[in-house]
Amino acid sequence: MKSYINKRTFFVPFVMMLALALASCNDADFLEEKPMDFLAPGNAYSTLAGVKQGITGLHWTLREDWYFGEEQQDVMSIYKALGADIAFHGEDPNSTRFLCNYVNYLIPTSEYVREYWRRPYRVVQRANTLLVALEALDEAQWSTPAQKQEYIAEARFMRAWAYRLLVSFFGDVPVVTDVIDEAKTDFVRNPASVAYALMEEDLSFAVQNLPDPGREEEPGRVTKGAALHLLTEVYLMQKKYNEAVQTSTRVINDFGYGLMTERFGSTVEVFGSGDVYLDLFAFGNQNLGENREAIWVIQFEPPSVIGGSNARGVRAFAPAYFRMGNTPDGFPAFRGEFVNGAYTGYSDTLGRGVSWIRPTNLMVYEVWRDNWDNDIRNAPHNIKRDFYYDNPASAYDKQKIDFSLYPASAGRDAIRDTCQYIYPYFMKHADPMHILSDAATSGGGTLYTDQYAMRLAETYLLRAEAYIQLGDRARAAEDINMVRTRAKAKPVAPEQVDIDYLLDERARELYGETCRFYVLRRTGKLVERVRKYNNNPLNPGLNIQDHHVLWPIPQMQIDLNINADFPQNPGYNQ
Numbered sequence: 001m002k003s004y005i006n007k008r009t010f011f012v013p014f015v016m017m018l019a020l021a022l023a024s025c026n027d028a029d030f031l032e033e034k035p036m037d038f039l040a041p042g043n044a045y046s047t048l049a050g051v052k053q054g055i056t057g058l059h060w061t062l063r064e065d066w067y068f069g070e071e072q073q074d075v076m077s078i079y080k081a082l083g084a085d086i087a088f089h090g091e092d093p094n095s096t097r098f099l100c101n102y103v104n105y106l107i108p109t110s111e112y113v114r115e116y117w118r119r120p121y122r123v124v125q126r127a128n129t130l131l132v133a134l135e136a137l138d139e140a141q142w143s144t145p146a147q148k149q150e151y152i153a154e155a156r157f158m159r160a161w162a163y164r165l166l167v168s169f170f171g172d173v174p175v176v177t178d179v180i181d182e183a184k185t186d187f188v189r190n191p192a193s194v195a196y197a198l199m200e201e202d203l204s205f206a207v208q209n210l211p212d213p214g215r216e217e218e219p220g221r222v223t224k225g226a227a228l229h230l231l232t233e234v235y236l237m238q239k240k241y242n243e244a245v246q247t248s249t250r251v252i253n254d255f256g257y258g259l260m261t262e263r264f265g266s267t268v269e270v271f272g273s274g275d276v277y278l279d280l281f282a283f284g285n286q287n288l289g290e291n292r293e294a295i296w297v298i299q300f301e302p303p304s305v306i307g308g309s310n311a312r313g314v315r316a317f318a319p320a321y322f323r324m325g326n327t328p329d330g331f332p333a334f335r336g337e338f339v340n341g342a343y344t345g346y347s348d349t350l351g352r353g354v355s356w357i358r359p360t361n362l363m364v365y366e367v368w369r370d371n372w373d374n375d376i377r378n379a380p381h382n383i384k385r386d387f388y389y390d391n392p393a394s395a396y397d398k399q400k401i402d403f404s405l406y407p408a409s410a411g412r413d414a415i416r417d418t419c420q421y422i423y424p425y426f427m428k429h430a431d432p433m434h435i436l437s438d439a440a441t442s443g444g445g446t447l448y449t450d451q452y453a454m455r456l457a458e459t460y461l462l463r464a465e466a467y468i469q470l471g472d473r474a475r476a477a478e479d480i481n482m483v484r485t486r487a488k489a490k491p492v493a494p495e496q497v498d499i500d501y502l503l504d505e506r507a508r509e510l511y512g513e514t515c516r517f518y519v520l521r522r523t524g525k526l527v528e529r530v531r532k533y534n535n536n537p538l539n540p541g542l543n544i545q546d547h548h549v550l551w552p553i554p555q556m557q558i559d560l561n562i563n564a565d566f567p568q569n570p571g572y573n574q
Contacts, residue, residue, distance in 0.1 A: 045133030048141040054130040055151060058158045059220060061126060063298050065119045067311040067451060074098045075115045077316055077356045084516040085529035086507050088536035090358025090419040091320065098356065100536060102544045108555040108572050116169055117554050120162035121176075127159040128179050146209075153209035156202035157222050157230065163195045164234060168518050171550045171569060186563035196238050203231040213255045213295070219287045220299035220450075225255045229295055229454045232462050237522045241466040248463035251295070257456045258292040259486050265291070270349045270432040271381040277487065278381055281428040286450040295454035302436040302448050310437075315445025317429035317512060318353020321387060322346055324421035328405045331394040339439050346442035347390070349432045354445060355420045362533040363511060364424040367504045375489040377508055384425045415537050429512055457483050457509050465502055465523070473497045483509055499523050521549060547571025 045051045066079055074082075074097045081087040083099035092098070097112065099105045106113060134152050142148045166173045172189040175198055206227035210216075213223045228251045235244035251257065260276050265285030267274050279285055286297045301308035322345050327333050336344040346352055364385075368378045376382065389396045396405070403417050431447050438444040460479045467476035473494040481491045483505065492501065506519060520526035526549050531541040552572040 045130060045137070048137065048143075051130065051134055051137060051151060054126075054133065055154055055221075058123065058126055058130065058155065059299075061123055062158065062161065063300075063309060065123075066453075067298065067300075067309070067313075072112075072115055073312075073316070073356055074112055075119070076312075078517070079515050080316065080357060081359075081512050081516055082357050083530075083534075083542060084520055084526070085360065085503075085533040086363040086511060086516060087357045087359050088419075088534055088539075088542070090355035090423065093415065093419055093536045093538040100542065101539050102542050102548045104543075106548055106552055106572070108552040108558075108568065110554075113552055114554040114556060116551060117166075117557060120165045123162035124159055124176055125180060127155045127162070128177060130155045131159075132179055149209040150211060153206040153227070154222055157206045157210070157227055160199040160202040160206070160230060160234070163199050164230070164237070164518075165515075167192050167195045167199075168237065168521055169551045170553060185561055187557075187561050187566065188564050189566060196234065199234045200231070203227050203234065207231065213257070214289075220297055222296055223255075225251050225257065226296040226454055229459055229462070232459070232466075233518065236462065236465060236469075237518075239469070241469045244466040245463055245470070248459050248466065251459045252456070252463070256292065257295065257459075259456055259460075259482060260291060260293045261486050264288065268433045269381065271384070273379070273381050275376045275379060275381070277376050277379075278427070280452075280455075281449065283431055283434050283449045286452065293456045294452060295456060295459070296452070298451045298453050300448045300450055308448075310446040310448055311451055312445055313429040313447035313449075313451075313512075314351035314431060314443060315354050315447075316356040318351055318355070318425055318445070319358075319387075319423050320353050320355045320420050321350060321422060322352065324401075324417065327389050327391060327394040327396045328407070328410070329394055329396060331391045333389055333391065333401070335391045337439070337442060344440050344442065346440075348435050348439075348442045349430075350384075350425070351430060351432075351435075351443050351447075352441045352445045353425075355423075357512065358419055358423055359426070359511070360533055361535050362504075363507055366533075367508050371489045375484075375487050375508070377487050377489075382427055384427055387422050419537065426511055452513055455513075457486075458506075458514065461502065461506050461509065464497075464505075465499075465519075468497060468499055468502060476502070480505055499525065500529075503529065545571065 045054050066076060077089070078099055082089060089095055089098035089100050092100075094100055096104050131152060134148065134155065137148070139145075139148075163173075163175070172192050173195060174187040175190045175194045177198065206222070207224055210222060210224045210227055213225045216223050228247045232244045232248045232251070235241070235247060260280060263274070263276055263279055265279050265282055265288055267279045267282035267285070269278075280291075280293065285291060286294055300311055302310075322334055322336070324333050332345065334345055334347065336346045337348050338344075364383070368375060372378060380386070387401045389399055389401060391397055401422055403412060403414070406412050429447070431443065431449050435443045436448050437446055460482050464476040464479035467473070467479065477492050477494040477497045480497065480502065484491055487509070503519065503523070503525060506514075517526065520529060527544055527546055530544045534540070534542050536542055547570055550569045553566070553568050558566045558568060
């Protein structure tokens with residue numbers, strides 16, 4: 001059974017701005033820290049029930065950070081796909097908020113940039129706090145000695161997850177392993193190698209002490225397989241390709257995982273057909289025992305469940321079809337569902353999208369050209385490319401939407417028509433015919449389907465990446481073809497395999513599931529591929545510059561660190 005805490009625990013900020021306000025006060029008693037209203041080992045984690053909530057809180061934090069839980073739509077959109085080679089912001093391609101222009105977005109004083117620093121360090125602080133408490137908890141409270149080590153391993157896994165993000169986005173960063181419970185203004189940027197060493201240490205401990213897959217206490221808890229998968233990525237970031245082959249091979253061979261090749265679970269086939277790829281993303285199929293592909297699944301529940309949340313995936317990835325206005329003969333283009341005595345204008349098949357994440361031409365056309373009709377991932381039930389007028393009052397009812405049918409006098413905006421209103425919709429991010437809340441807006445963009453943080457198809461592609469870097473294209477092709485065979489795509493020959501081919505295959509298989517920036521940075525392809533493939537119509541290539549590989553350190557961090565030098569990343573000093 002899933003369980004969550006429905007509480008935002010207070011935390012000690014990475015740099016305590018309050019300390020500056022109190023600098024002139026001389027009352028020693030007043031200045032003494034009393035951890036009653038923020039998270040500290042002694043006031044929250046003194047019992048086994050408390051540390052269980054601490055583990056749950058780490059999962060909650062990660063879920064909120066990566067799946068639209070805190071309403072910072074640009075941050076989560078960028079984590080999922082936006083601003084790289086495979087997606088741009090469709091609602092407003094010239095927005096200053098959604099990485100439509102690297103120069104305008106990556107500003108050290110921006111509150112948006114600050115979020116990419118604050119969020120992972122929040123995870124670090126909470127993990128460090130929990131680790132102190134776990135070590136101190138009386139041995140008699142543990143069910144078994146192994147349980148204590150499992151909980152420590154899970155907290156260390158989360159810390160490694162956070163540092164992976166920090167090093168990828170910022171390079172050299174402060175490596176903090178202690179609880180910060182007072183003002184500190186002398187942080188230093190440790191070399192990335194120090195962070196990598198900590199990640200390796202944390203994840204090696206996790207591999208030794210986390211439970212085997214299937215033995216975790218609850219769905220969504222991490223296991224040895226997840227730790228090895230993450231360790232593989234950490235090795236790839238450091239160009240330790242032989243080690244990456246070893247750890248990914250353990251994931252593939254040692255735990256009973258397997259790619260799903262036959263239909264399974266319960267899937268609503270709204271377009272009259274389906275396949276195993278559609279099944280992977282159908283509501284309720286992620287935690288099934290028969291799903292051998294899932295390595296780590298983020299858990300979601302509707303608002304009726306305490307601690308429930310939603311992934312907002314429909315809102316992010318779906319087109320805003322309901323905004324497109326009228327048919328060519330002047331009737332509302334979408335009548336929608338009949339709810340509470342009126343038609344809503346929304347389809348419960350499509351949901352309510354806002355076009356935060358609009359796929360590029362690379363994503364919707366170019367990567368499919370050689371396998372357009374046979375690759376099941378491009379099937380009409382997996383990528384909806386055709387949309388139809390839905391209003392019996394119109395002569396165009398049930399006809400395919402075609403903007404060339406409108407007279408010039410209609411004054412349509414071509415960018416909105418094709419970037420915001422109608423574009424190919426990847427149904428893996430939908431939840432068709434399964435509306436759990438707000439029927440009047442067909443769910444309001446909510447998505448309660450559990451989400452893959454890791455699945456085996458990616459592990460194969462991680463190992464293929466390592467083999468490519470080692471010059472072993474034959475083995476790389478074998479791993480890529482494991483994924484392509486499941487998709488009914490033509491196998492790739494070893495001589496065709498290179499890093500660009502791998503990146504295209506990752507796009508086909510994993511669109512919107514993983515952080516695209518990680519793989520583009522570690523392969524040295526970020527700037528090249530954004531310039532080449534991001535076809536934002538108002539900002540082609542998104543004005544990316546060479547120094548944008550690393551993001552700016554938030555200026556607030558630099559300004560508050562008054563007792564030690566804290567240099568800015570190159571290219572951002574004005």
